[in-house]
Amino acid sequence: MQERALATRSLILLGAARVFNQFGFNGSNLALAAEEAKVTKGAVYFHFSSKLELAKAVIAEQHRLVQEKIAENNRDEQRALAVMIASCQEFANLLQTDTVVKAGIRLTFEGPTFGLDVAGPYIDWIADMTQLALTAKEQGDINPDVDAKAFAMFLVGSFTGVQMVSEIISDRRELSKEIKNMWWSIGNTVFSEKARSDARISTLIEGPLEPLTPPEMA
């Protein structure tokens, strides 16, 4: 694709992400995305044949952005447990700040309502986390009695639900803290003595957290 076409495609994806964030899949259409991206409807149709294709492209772009950020942050990190914690934290940050990431996750949640198979991303994510957990066990940071795959399933489920409830209750205002609290809650069971006494790991989860008081619930 030419540079200019690529730039237009990026603009469309960002415009579409804004529209999907506001109206969800059902309430969105290509015309609204074109308007938001300040391009013609023809330009949108040139790149995407349907709303479903556009939604899939937003999800793919979200996935790419998250992977890129995580890889960037962990380029020099040798400890798998640190990578696991930092990845969740980075994902939480992006869910609080990045329009495309927010839209991608909203569309993934809505996927089953418009016939999109969403198992793939979860299966991939669980497989990645299983590998990291196995390495962390070899590195002595995760306790030997932790089953790597069961732990990865739990972690992915837990992260997914914590961010979802956080969005519903408080528009993810406290998500970073809530994800740290997730890690803290499992720390004594899952982390080895060595990991728990490690300054860098402690910094990542910040030890026992200050009380969370989501404004809506006070």
Added chain:
Amino acid sequence: MQERALATRSLILLGAARVFNQFGFNGSNLALAAEEAKVTKGAVYFHFSSKLELAKAVIAEQHRLVQEKIAENNRDEQRALAVMIASCQEFANLLQTDTVVKAGIRLTFEGPTFGLDVAGPYIDWIADMTQLALTAKEQGDINPDVDAKAFAMFLVGSFTGVQMVSEIISDRRELSKEIKNMWWSIGNTVFSEKARSDARISTLIEGPLEPLTPPEMA
């Protein structure tokens, strides 16, 4: 309402639950629910003015069923921590076996796509769990450094996500085990020494779990 009208209403709710489970909110309508319940369309309209009203009634019935089962199971239970664990386990069982409960949760997840405010049930559930966690701290079963409200938020988020990912990956086939694994993962951080050495609490979470291998991921 007369007894016969109540019986018809129950039939309609069960029929509607089957339809919502299969097709989601978007793919369902009152005619399909009538057909599934083996009643006339007129009977459905007599009880429910719209698909939205019918969906809300299924969610309300799911909530009632879960509360009733939990109350029944915990009638003689004095320990708040045991109530928390058993409630999650009972909810998991219902999500694996009860058509109305499955449909209610599917509709709650889909709610934001058809304009239903779904914050209420989560806020109520977090408030209940916060109260139980406070009592469990007083009873010496939950560690003093656990913030009751933050823990309740985490627990509700975690349960929600674990059951959701379980549904996507394996139609909730292993959900009971996965919820036990959730409790096991947080046990050493959250539970007091006293709770951890208690035979009844240990039975509820069944100690370190056997490896989970969801068939689709093997």
